[in-house]
Amino acid sequence: MTRVTFRDFSVALAGTPVIGDINLSIEPGELVGLIGPNGAGKTTLMRAALGLIPASGHCSLAGLDDRTRARTVAWMPQDRSVAWPISVEALVMLGRMPHRAPGQRPGRSDLEQVAKAIREVGLAGFEHRAVTRLSAGERTRALIARSLAQQTPMIMADEPIAGLDPAHQITTMETFAGIAASGRSVLVSLHDLGLAARHCTRLILVGERRIVADGAPAAVLTADNLARIFHIEAFLQATDHGPVFQSLRVLGP
Numbered sequence: 001m002t003r004v005t006f007r008d009f010s011v012a013l014a015g016t017p018v019i020g021d022i023n024l025s026i027e028p029g030e031l032v033g034l035i036g037p038n039g040a041g042k043t044t045l046m047r048a049a050l051g052l053i054p055a056s057g058h059c060s061l062a063g064l065d066d067r068t069r070a071r072t073v074a075w076m077p078q079d080r081s082v083a084w085p086i087s088v089e090a091l092v093m094l095g096r097m098p099h100r101a102p103g104q105r106p107g108r109s110d111l112e113q114v115a116k117a118i119r120e121v122g123l124a125g126f127e128h129r130a131v132t133r134l135s136a137g138e139r140t141r142a143l144i145a146r147s148l149a150q151q152t153p154m155i156m157a158d159e160p161i162a163g164l165d166p167a168h169q170i171t172t173m174e175t176f177a178g179i180a181a182s183g184r185s186v187l188v189s190l191h192d193l194g195l196a197a198r199h200c201t202r203l204i205l206v207g208e209r210r211i212v213a214d215g216a217p218a219a220v221l222t223a224d225n226l227a228r229i230f231h232i233e234a235f236l237q238a239t240d241h242g243p244v245f246q247s248l249r250v251l252g253p
């Protein structure tokens with residue numbers, strides 16, 4: 001299993017510092033929610049962690065060669081566009097590529113993993129449908145399935161539940177929680193603080209070009225952090241049904 005470490009990690013875009021001073025590790029078994037307002041640097045941090053954009057300092061993923069990285073971490077970017085009208089099954093099968101030699105045909109275990117991932121995202125029956133003929137939410141679920149089929153020690157997903165209906169948001173978070181419970185790790189950026197509080201084992205709050213808070217959801221979603229970083233007042237309470245979060249109002253300057 002894989003522990004991901006960051007040491008003095010900083011990213012600048014077009015010469016402007018976006019996020020810096022990152023010193024943390026993500027451990028096997030964690031479902032980590034990366035939260036913060038629009039433009040806080042969540043996407044930038046994840047892309048830099050994967051070595052897709054330059055950064056200074058150390059991240060244990062960034063130096064891996066492409067094949068090793070693809071066997072270590074499944075990456076689901078925020079951009080959901082798929083250029084070619086390939087089938088759902090073919091798209092999800094792309095997640096199995098890092099596990100086969102170049103030119104090798106998919107084996108039984110590849111087919112099983114693909115079928116399982118398609119079932120997990122509720123797309124059974126859509127296997128032969130062109131991805132370009134799916135709804136936006138269905139396409140998102142097909143891309144989640146590709147990440148699941150990759151069967152990596154870690155999944156990193158940029159707003160994977162954005163645009164999903166409530167049932168599929170919950171099942172996706174439950175799937176990620178199950179992956180974490182099995183000793184793998186998941187890092188997801190998300191704006192739904194209620195689902196973040198409910199399902200994530202840990203939240204990392206970014207703002208002010210740095211990590212503002214890192215810990216258990218209740219310790220991160222404090223009234224002070226919500227006011228300072230998100231400019232909102234919210235209600236958060238532990239209940240018999242788990243934590244319940246509701247944004248209440250925007251705070252003035």
Ligand SMILES: Nc1ncnc2c1ncn2[C@@H]1O[C@H](COP(=O)(O)OP(=O)(O)OP(=O)(O)O)[C@@H](O)[C@H]1O
Nearest residue numbers: 013014016018036037038039040041042043044045
């Ligand atoms: N190619 C680029 N060149 C310069 N600045 C950029 C570039 N891409 C993004 N930025 C800026 O970097 C900052 C961080 O952007 P990023 O996409 O990482 O934010 P985010 O937290 O993922 O936001 P969101 O919640 O809106 O997805 C923003 O201020 C954005 O305007």
